[in-house]
Amino acid sequence: MATEHPPDTVVRFDGVSKQFDSEVLALDDVSLSVRAGEMVVLLGLSGSGKSTLLRHVDGLQRATSGTVTVLGTDVGRARGAGLRRLRHRIGFVFQQFHLVGSLTVLENVCTGALGRLRGPRLGLLSYPRTVRHEALRHLDRVGLLSQAFQRADTLSGGQQQRVAVARALMQRPQILLADEPVASLDPESSAQIMRLIKEIGEEEGLTVLCSLHQVDLALSWGHRIIGLRAGRVLMDSPVSALTRDDVMSVYARLGVATPAVLTAKAG
Amino acid sequence: MTVATAVAPTPPSPPPPADPATAPRTLPRPRAGGVAAVLVMTALAGFACWAFADLRINAATLVDSASNAVDFTRRMVPLDFPPVAEVLRLCGQTMAVVVCATLLSVLLSVPVAVLAAGNTTPHPSARFAARAVIVLARAVPDVVLAIVFFRVFGLGALTGVLAMGLHSVGMVGKMYADAIEQIDEGPRTAVRATGAGRLQQLVSGVLPQVLPSLVANALHRLDINLRISVLLGFVGVNGLGYEIAGALNALNYRRGMALALIVLLLCVLVELLSGTIRRALLRNAAAGGRARGVRGGGARTAGGRTGLVRTVPAPIAAAPAAAARAAATRVSPPWNARRVRRTAYAAMTLLALAASVWGAGLAPGQFFGALGNIGRTLGLFWPPKTGGILPDLLSDLFDTVEIAFAATLIGLVLALPVGALAARNVAPSPATAAVFRVVVVLVRGIPELVLAIVFVVITGLGPVAGALALGIGAVGLLGKLVADSLEEVDPGVEAALRATGAGRWQVFCSATLPQAAPALVGHVLYQLDVNIRSATLLGIVGAGGIGFDLLNASRVLDFGVVTTVLVLVFATVLAVELLAVWLRRVVR
Numbered sequence: 001m002a003t004e005h006p007p008d009t010v011v012r013f014d015g016v017s018k019q020f021d022s023e024v025l026a027l028d029d030v031s032l033s034v035r036a037g038e039m040v041v042l043l044g045l046s047g048s049g050k051s052t053l054l055r056h057v058d059g060l061q062r063a064t065s066g067t068v069t070v071l072g073t074d075v076g077r078a079r080g081a082g083l084r085r086l087r088h089r090i091g092f093v094f095q096q097f098h099l100v101g102s103l104t105v106l107e108n109v110c111t112g113a114l115g116r117l118r119g120p121r122l123g124l125l126s127y128p129r130t131v132r133h134e135a136l137r138h139l140d141r142v143g144l145l146s147q148a149f150q151r152a153d154t155l156s157g158g159q160q161q162r163v164a165v166a167r168a169l170m171q172r173p174q175i176l177l178a179d180e181p182v183a184s185l186d187p188e189s190s191a192q193i194m195r196l197i198k199e200i201g202e203e204e205g206l207t208v209l210c211s212l213h214q215v216d217l218a219l220s221w222g223h224r225i226i227g228l229r230a231g232r233v234l235m236d237s238p239v240s241a242l243t244r245d246d247v248m249s250v251y252a253r254l255g256v257a258t259p260a261v262l263t264a265k266a267g
Numbered sequence: 268m269t270v271a272t273a274v275a276p277t278p279p280s281p282p283p284p285a286d287p288a289t290a291p292r293t294l295p296r297p298r299a300g301g302v303a304a305v306l307v308m309t310a311l312a313g314f315a316c317w318a319f320a321d322l323r324i325n326a327a328t329l330v331d332s333a334s335n336a337v338d339f340t341r342r343m344v345p346l347d348f349p350p351v352a353e354v355l356r357l358c359g360q361t362m363a364v365v366v367c368a369t370l371l372s373v374l375l376s377v378p379v380a381v382l383a384a385g386n387t388t389p390h391p392s393a394r395f396a397a398r399a400v401i402v403l404a405r406a407v408p409d410v411v412l413a414i415v416f417f418r419v420f421g422l423g424a425l426t427g428v429l430a431m432g433l434h435s436v437g438m439v440g441k442m443y444a445d446a447i448e449q450i451d452e453g454p455r456t457a458v459r460a461t462g463a464g465r466l467q468q469l470v471s472g473v474l475p476q477v478l479p480s481l482v483a484n485a486l487h488r489l490d491i492n493l494r495i496s497v498l499l500g501f502v503g504v505n506g507l508g509y510e511i512a513g514a515l516n517a518l519n520y521r522r523g524m525a526l527a528l529i530v531l532l533l534c535v536l537v538e539l540l541s542g543t544i545r546r547a548l549l550r551n552a553a554a555g556g557r558a559r560g561v562r563g564g565g566a567r568t569a570g571g572r573t574g575l576v577r578t579v580p581a582p583i584a585a586a587p588a589a590a591a592r593a594a595a596t597r598v599s600p601p602w603n604a605r606r607v608r609r610t611a612y613a614a615m616t617l618l619a620l621a622a623s624v625w626g627a628g629l630a631p632g633q634f635f636g637a638l639g640n641i642g643r644t645l646g647l648f649w650p651p652k653t654g655g656i657l658p659d660l661l662s663d664l665f666d667t668v669e670i671a672f673a674a675t676l677i678g679l680v681l682a683l684p685v686g687a688l689a690a691r692n693v694a695p696s697p698a699t700a701a702v703f704r705v706v707v708v709l710v711r712g713i714p715e716l717v718l719a720i721v722f723v724v725i726t727g728l729g730p731v732a733g734a735l736a737l738g739i740g741a742v743g744l745l746g747k748l749v750a751d752s753l754e755e756v757d758p759g760v761e762a763a764l765r766a767t768g769a770g771r772w773q774v775f776c777s778a779t780l781p782q783a784a785p786a787l788v789g790h791v792l793y794q795l796d797v798n799i800r801s802a803t804l805l806g807i808v809g810a811g812g813i814g815f816d817l818l819n820a821s822r823v824l825d826f827g828v829v830t831t832v833l834v835l836v837f838a839t840v841l842a843v844e845l846l847a848v849w850l851r852r853v854v855r
Contacts, residue, residue, distance in 0.1 A: 098763035099760065
C-alpha cells in the first residue's frame with residue numbers, strides 16, 4: 001500500500017481497521033490517500049465496507065485502529081467544535097436522501113449552513129436572508145428553483161437527491177462524499193445526479209468520493225476506482241488502466257484468481 | 268408549540284420581480300390552512316397561559332400553602348395501615364374489578380375494531396357506526412357511567428366493571444382498529460386465495476399479526492383502569508378507592524393516606540409487570556418477524572409440523588414412501604422449552620382471568636335482575652334538568668376546562684424536557700436517557716387521585732389542586748409520548764445534519780423536532796382531551812370544577828342534573844376531539 005503521500009493529499013487512511021461489536025471486521029487495514037480534485041469511485045459488494053469507509057472520512061464512525069487524516073485533521077481525535085468545523089467542510093450525500101419531508105425544500109437546503117451559523121434554527125425565518133438567497137442559488141443550480149417552497153416529501157426521488165446535493169453545496173465543501181447516491185433511483189435520474197455531481201465537482205474543484213454499484217457508471221464517471229472486498233482494498237487504479245472485466249472481478253466470488261492488474265497502484 | 272412547517276408571516280413584500288432569479292422570494296406564501304392552524308394553536312396556548320394565571324398558580328400560593336402542608340403531614344402521620352389480610356383482600360378486590368373491566372373491554376373491542384378497520388369492515392356504513400361507537404365510548408367519562416350503573420346495579424364490582432369496561436372500548440377499540448389497519452395484507456390475501464371464509468381469514472391472516480399489539484394495548488389499559496378504579500371508589504365502586512373515600516370523608520387521614528400509599532405501590536407494581544410483559548411481547552414479535560422465513564421453511568420440510576394445520580392434504584405427487592413418512596412424523600409441535608414456557612404463560616393468564624372473574628363476585632342474577640328495571644332507572648335520568656343552577660354549572664364547566672388547560676400547560680412545560688432527555692437519540696448520554704425513562708415510569712405509577720388528594724390538602728379545595736395534580740401526572744403520559752415520538756424519527760436525517768457539522772441543538776431543532784412535530788401536536792391535544800375528562804373526575808374529590816356538581820347531584824338523587832352535566836362534558840370533549848382531528852390533519 002502507498003506509504004508516501006503527495007503534498008496535496010486531502011484524505012489519508014493509514015492502516016485503518018474498524019470492528020463492530022460482533023466479530024465483523026468492516027474495514028481491515030485500509031491505507032489509501034486521495035489528492036485534491038480527484039474523483040474516486042468506491043466499488044464492492046454490499047457489506048464490503050464502502051459506507052463505513054466514507055463514514056470514517058467525516059467522523060460519523062471512528063476507527064478501531066489506524067488513523068484517518070482529512071484536510072490535515074486527525075478525524076479520530078477531533079471532538080466537539082473541531083469535529084463540527086471539519087464536517088462542515090465535507091459534504092455528504094446519502095442513498096436515502098435524508099431530507100426532512102415535512103419542511104420546505106428551501107429550508108432543507110438552508111440546514112446545510114448550520115455548521116457556520118450559531119445556535120439552533122427552527123423555521124425558514126430563523127435563517128438570515130443572505131443564507132436563504134444562497135440556498136435559492138444552489139437550488140437554481142440543481143434545477144429546482146421553482147420547487148423551493150414545496151414540501152420536500154412531495155418531490156420525486158431524483159429531485160430529492162438533487163435537493164440533498166444542494167444542501168451539501170450549501171456547506172461550501174472542499175470534499176464531497178456520496179454514499180451510493182443513485183442506488184434508489186431509476187437509470188435516467190441516476191445519470192442526471194452523477195452528471196450533476198461531476199459538473200459541480202469540476203467547477204468547484206471538489207474532491208469527490210462516491211460509492212457505486214454500477215460498474216459501467218463507475219468506468220465512465222470517475223478518475224480512479226477503489227475496489228473493496230470484506231473491508232480490504234482489493235484494487236486501486238486509475239480508470240484509464242482498467243477494463244470492464246478487471247472491474248467486474250471485484251464482484252467475483254471469493255477464491256477466483258486475482259488478475260494481475262488489481263495490484264496496480266493508483267497515480 | 269411552534270411548528271416550523273406551518274407558515275411564516277408575509278414579508279413586507281415588494282411586488283414579485285419579473286425574473287425570479289435576480290430577487291426571488293425567500294419565504295413561502297402563507298397557506299390558508301397553515302395560518303388557521305397557527306392562529307388556533309396560538310389561541311389555545313394563550314388560553315392555557317391565561318388559565319394558569321387566572322387560577323393563581325404561582326409561587327406565592329404554594330408558599331402560603333406550606334403551613335397547610337405541615338399541618339396535613341402532622342395529621343397524616345403515623346400512617347394507619349389496615350391488617351395485612353385486609354390489605355390483601357382490598358388489593359385483590361380492586362385487581363379483580365380492574366382485570367374484569369379490561370377483559371370486558373377487550374371482548375367488546377375486538378368485534379368493534381374489526382368493523383371499524385377499513386380493511387376488514389364488511390361495509391362502509393358498518394365502519395362509520397363502529398367508529399361512532401368508539402368516539403361515544405371515549406367521550407362519556409367513566410365516572411358518569413359509574414354513577415348511572417351505581418343507580419342500576421348498586422354497590423359492587425358490577426358497577427365498576429361495566430363503567431370501565433364500556434368506557435375503555437373508546438381507547439382499546441381505536442388502538443385495535445389502528446393495529447388491524449396497519450397489517451401486511453399479504454398473508455390475508457394468501458389465506459383468502461386458499462378459499463377460506465371471512466372469519467377464517469380474520470383468524471388465520473389477521474389475528475396472528477395483531478396479537479402482540481392486542482395484548483400490549485390491553486395491558487396498557489389495565490394500568491389506566493387501575494388508577495381510574497381508585498377514583499371510582501368515590502362514586503361507589505368497591506375496592507381500595509371506596510375505602511379511601513370512606514376514610515377521607517371521616518377525615519381519617521392516617522388511614523386514607525396509608526391506603527393511598529398502598530395504591531401507589533400497587534400501581535407501580537402493575538406498571539412494572541405489564542411493562543415487562545409488553546416489552547417481551549414486542550421483542551418477540553420483532554424477532555419472530557426475522558426468524559419467520561427460516562422457521563416456515565423448516566415446517567414445510569418436516570411435512571406439516573405446525574400445530575395450526577389441522578388437516579394435511581396429501582401433496583399431489585406424493586410418493587407412497589413420502590406419505591408413509593409423513594404419517595409417521597408427529598403432527599403437533601414438540602414439547603420443547605419454548606412450547607412449555609408458552610403453555611405455562613397461557614395457563615397462568617387464564618388462571619388470573621378466571622380468578623378475577625370469580626373474585627369480583629359478578630353475580631349474573633344481579634345483572635339480569637337489575638336489567639329488568641334498567642328502563643325505569645334510565646327514566647330517572649331523562650329529561651335533563653338544570654335544577655335552576657345552570658349558570659353555576661356553566662361556570663364550573665369553565666373551571667374544569669381552565670384546570671385542564673392549565674394542567675396541560677404545566678404538563679407540557681415539564682414533559683418536553685423530561686421526554687427529550689428520555690429519548691435515546693436526544694439525550695446527551697444513554698445513561699441520562701435511562702434515568703429519565705425511569706422517572707417517567709415512576710410518575711406514571713402515581714395515580715392522579717393520590718396527587719389530587721395531596722394537593723387538595725396542601726392548597727385547599729379548589730382548582731389549583733386539580734391543575735397541579737393533573738399537570739404533574741401528565742408528565743407520566745406526555746413525557747413517555749414525547750420520548751417515543753422523538754425516538755421514532757428517521758435517524759438518517761439526523762446523521763445527515765450531523766455530517767454538515769451541525770451541533771447537538773441544531774440537529775435537534777432542524778431534524779428531530781420538525782419530524783416529530785405533528786406527533787407532538789397530536790400528543791399534546793390528546794393530553795388536553797385526557798385532562799378535561801380527568802379534571803371532571805378530580806372535581807369529585809374536591810379539586811374544583813364540574814365534577815363536584817356531578818357528585819352532589821347524584822348524592823341528592825337529582826339525576827336530571829347528572830344528565831345535564833353529562834351532556835355539557837360530552838359536548839366539551841367532543842369539541843376538543845374535533846379540533847384535534849382537524850389540527851392533526853393540517854399540521855402534517
